[in-house]
Every structure is written in structure tokens, then in C-alpha cells.
Amino acid sequence: MSKESYNDLLAFIAVARERSFTRAAAQLGVSQSALSHQIRSLETKMGVRLLTRTTRSVSATEAGERLMHNIAPRFEEIEAELAAVGELADMPAGTIRITASENVAEVVLWPALAKLLPKYPQINVEVSVESRFTDIVAERYDFGVRLGDDLARDMTAVRISPDQRFAIIGSPGYLARRKPPVKPQDLADHDCINLRLMSHGDLYAWELKKGRQQIKVRVEGQLVFNGTRPILHAALAGFGLGYVPEVVARPYIATGQLISVLQDWCPVFTGYHLFYPSRKQLSRAMQVLIDALRYPAERT
Known part of the structure; x- marks a missing residue:
């Protein structure tokens, strides 16, 4: 196989992994048109279609999946070995x-x-x-x-x-308007700031633990975020209770901007x-x- 064909295979791997000509072209540092030409050239040489293209997505065909599965690890091994040889230089790079x-x-x-x-x-x-x-x-x-x-x-x-300990936190203003919870069931009477888990799309159920008692609480409120920082900021602004890693909230608890509640129910994770x-x-x-x-x- 010619050197050009190896370059075409690398181009195919990038597109198949990224499922996008735009992202693959940016990764490889080439234009989209040049990348598309490389893929067409490879498909012509092999006599089989490797990618299915629509206006919105790119995916590997059955032949493309097989090629990707078999050749990608080989190229990774080559890259790893080249990196290992390069590491023989004085400075790690x-x-x-x-x-x-x-x-x-x-x-x-x-x-x-x-x-x-x-x-x-x-x-x-x-x-x-x-x-x-x-x-x-x-x-x-x-x-x-x-x-x-x-x-x-x-x-x-x-x-x-x-x-890492987690903490349930709220602003002094919010807790002045609402009776602080003393047991997990009291969270049903509060505005709580939810976390959307991006791994499977569900709302995170707050995992609470006291001694041998463990409970997962589904909370409700006006706001849902997919990250810790927005939850923290919403709690600081008085929109309800948030459940965050204590290390994130600690500076604000120390200054009185946030209050930690249900501390005896907040678990410690490895x-x-x-x-x-x-x-x-x-x-x-x-x-x-x-x-x-x-x-x-x-x-x-």
C-alpha cells in the first residue's frame, strides 16, 4: 500500500471517530474539501463504501466499522511506540x-x-x-x-x-424564608436545584447517608443544571437548596454566604x-x- 493510502486511512479513522468532517478536518489541520477527497479516494481504491453521509451526520458502514476496529489499534500502537522513542530525549514531551x-x-x-x-x-x-x-x-x-x-x-x-464530602447548601436569605430541613423527607417542601446527569440524561437523586441508613431523594425545583458551578451560583442567589461537593461550597460557608443543612445526612465518598x-x-x-x-x- 502506498504512503498516500496510509494517510487516507488516518483521515478515515479521524472522521469515523469524530463522526464529523468538520471536527476531523480541524483535528488534522486540513480543509473539509481535501478531507472529503481523501475519503472518496480511499473508498474508490478499496471498492467499498466506508462512510454513510447525511446533511446532519456521518457514520461508518458495516465495512467501515470492520476497518476501523481492525486498523485503529495498530496505528495507536505505532503512535505509542514513536512517543516512547521520543521520550528518550532529555525532557518529557x-x-x-x-x-x-x-x-x-x-x-x-x-x-x-x-x-x-x-x-x-x-x-x-x-x-x-x-x-x-x-x-x-x-x-x-x-x-x-x-x-x-x-x-x-x-x-x-x-x-x-x-x-470528598458532599453538602446541602442554601443562602441565609432563602433559609430565612423557609424552615431549614431537619430530615431528608423535609426536602419535599423546599425548592431544590437539580443536576442533570449527562451520561444518561436523568436527574440525579441526592444520595444521603446517616449511619447505616441510606436514602436517595428525588427533589424538585425551578432550576436544572448539568454542572456544579451553576448550582452553586443559583444557591448563592437564593433560588433554593443545592447539593454539591463540600470543597466547592466551603469558601462561601466560611464567609456566611451559604449555610450547610442536614450535615449529619451528607455522605463522604472515596x-x-x-x-x-x-x-x-x-x-x-x-x-x-x-x-x-x-x-x-x-x-x-
Whole structure:
């Protein structure tokens, strides 16, 4: 197969993964028309249609799915080996892609990156802020971040934070108008700010725990968001009670801008973990990042 055909295969992989000529072209640094020409050329050479195109979407045909399944891992192995060879240079280098929630990106990742990156100018980090559970293998992330309770068994995980307590918070103004709840059932009488889970589209049921008692509470209110920060801001503005990681609300609780309620029902979850496929070969740059993020109690 000619060198041009290899380039066409790489172009096909990008389009099939992104399901978009626009995003794939931006990723590859080529025009959409040039990318479309590459795909047509590949389909002509192979004598089979690889992609189904509509005005709104792009998807792989059965032949395209088979080709993608079989060749993409080979190219990834080549890329990993080239990166490993490149790591033999004096300074760790390369781009690292991480998916994490807004809270983790702000509270955990950014403080560590702000200290790390000036020391390693050849390391680039791309952080994608998402509230859904992301398949890091399918979407080609190097790392993901989740609470320890949510980790898949086939992943290697490194703790990057202490255990995380959640808090139910409201503004003094709101709680002056409404009787503060003293038991979970009282939340039915309150305006609560809901969280929409992007992974499956449902509203999050507040997970509460006191001793051996555990309960999931479905709450109601005027507002629904898909991220922690908007919930925090709405609570600060007096629109109701929010359920957020305590670390996010702590500065506002300390200044009296927010009040924490039902504290004896707010659970503690296993801390955040950086995770990656167990079979993944780590570059020096990735190892440097892991060491920078590793929670002190985990360091030897």
C-alpha cells in the first residue's frame, strides 16, 4: 500500500471517530474539501463504501466499522511506540488529554498543572470539562477522573484527592424564608436545584447517608443544571437548596454566604482518582503528570 493510502486511512479513522468532517478536518489541520477527497479516494481504491453521509451526520458502514476496529489499534500502537522513542530525549514531551468534571478541573487539576507545566515546557495538557461518564478509550483520552466508587475494574487508578464530602447548601436569605430541613423527607417542601446527569440524561437523586441508613431523594425545583458551578451560583442567589461537593461550597460557608443543612445526612465518598486502561503504556510525560497529581498519602 502506498504512503498516500496510509494517510487516507488516518483521515478515515479521524472522521469515523469524530463522526464529523468538520471536527476531523480541524483535528488534522486540513480543509473539509481535501478531507472529503481523501475519503472518496480511499473508498474508490478499496471498492467499498466506508462512510454513510447525511446533511446532519456521518457514520461508518458495516465495512467501515470492520476497518476501523481492525486498523485503529495498530496505528495507536505505532503512535505509542514513536512517543516512547521520543521520550528518550532529555525532557518529557507530548500532549496529554484528560476528561474531568468542572469541579475536579478547577480544584484538583489546575493547582497541580500550574506548578508542573512551567517546569516542563514541552508537555501540553488538554482538559475536557464534562459532567458525563466518558469512555476514555473510545474517545482517545489518556486519562479520566472519577470518584473512587465509580471506577471500572479494568482501569488502573491513582488517588489524586482526599475523600470528598458532599453538602446541602442554601443562602441565609432563602433559609430565612423557609424552615431549614431537619430530615431528608423535609426536602419535599423546599425548592431544590437539580443536576442533570449527562451520561444518561436523568436527574440525579441526592444520595444521603446517616449511619447505616441510606436514602436517595428525588427533589424538585425551578432550576436544572448539568454542572456544579451553576448550582452553586443559583444557591448563592437564593433560588433554593443545592447539593454539591463540600470543597466547592466551603469558601462561601466560611464567609456566611451559604449555610450547610442536614450535615449529619451528607455522605463522604472515596476521593477522586486519575484512571487509565491497565494495558496502557505510559510515556514519561504521563508519568510526570501522575506523580504531580498523586495524593500525598499515596506517595511512597
